[in-house]
Amino acid sequence: MxxxxxxxxxxxxxxxxxxxxxxxxxxxxxxxxxxxxxxxxxxxxxxxxxxxxxxxxxxxTKQALIDTLADQWLADSAAIAAEALELPDAWEALSAYVRRSAEDMMRNRGLRQVYGGLGRLFEKGTGGRNSELVTNVRRLIDRCHQAGVLRADVGFAEFRALMYGLAMATSNADTLGAQQLYADVILKGLRP
Incomplete structure (x- = not known):
């Protein structure tokens, strides 16, 4: 030896x-x-x-630093989804997650890029924190489907695409509070 x-x-x-x-x-x-x-x-x-x-x-590299920050933001998002899961009402839980994500994205340009342009949200191979985020968001969606408060044709992939869109919309917002309008529009469209 x-x-x-x-x-x-x-x-x-x-x-x-x-x-x-x-x-x-x-x-x-x-x-x-x-x-x-x-x-x-x-x-x-x-x-x-x-x-x-x-x-x-x-x-x-700068990318290594960005990746470390992205992992932290994904962990933060997983925690937001976990907090939302504690709410007893399925729709309120999903709404809370979307609204809080919109607020965080509005304040954080880097986070918007992780959600949108960098495409790291929910993607495979982005670490254990990402798997916790995927699990929590799937649970939010499943609870809404079981309660009959989410369109049947919206699954995880569709929700992910809408969150990417929310990131892109908030990146182009020129007024404070616009993120709430965008979140409201998405949430209204998610209803059956």
Whole structure:
């Protein structure tokens, strides 16, 4: 048996490296909320109070940083769907999920891109958090079908397409509150 040193990826981060990574993620999240995928690594480094090299030590490419943030946003969306599932009324639960998603998308340009242009919402191969999101949203849809409050011809694929559309609509919204109009239109169309 050989005594091999653990690879760099297998070793836990030092406390200062963990703090720097967290600062980078928080700064990147803020930058992506405002600028979406157009956010610049130099701006993120400045916001985090670190050098650009520190970012690249944790995230070898900008896409790796975007993917990490996308996973966080998917986890947030899964949590929103889980909260909605706690509501006893099936329609109110689905409505709460759609409305909250619309509000979050309106505030967060990066999230809109994940939902829409980047196509990460509900897609296969985007991690365990995504599987939790898929499971929770399927449960919301199934509950509505069982209660007879959702069109029978709207399944998971159709709902996913509508959420993509919601992301694109909110990206083009020029007035605060427009996301509620878009959510209302989608919800009205989902009724039998």
């Amino acid at each position: 050989t005594n091999q040193m653990p690879s760099r990826a297998d070793r836990p981060l030092r406390a200062d490296a963990r703090r720097n990574r967290q600062r980078v993620l928080e700064a990147a999240r803020d930058a992506f909320v405002e600028d979406g995928t157009d956010a610049q690594m130099e701006d993120i480094a400045r916001r985090a109070g670190v050098g650009v090299g520190t970012i690249y030590r944790h995230f070898p």
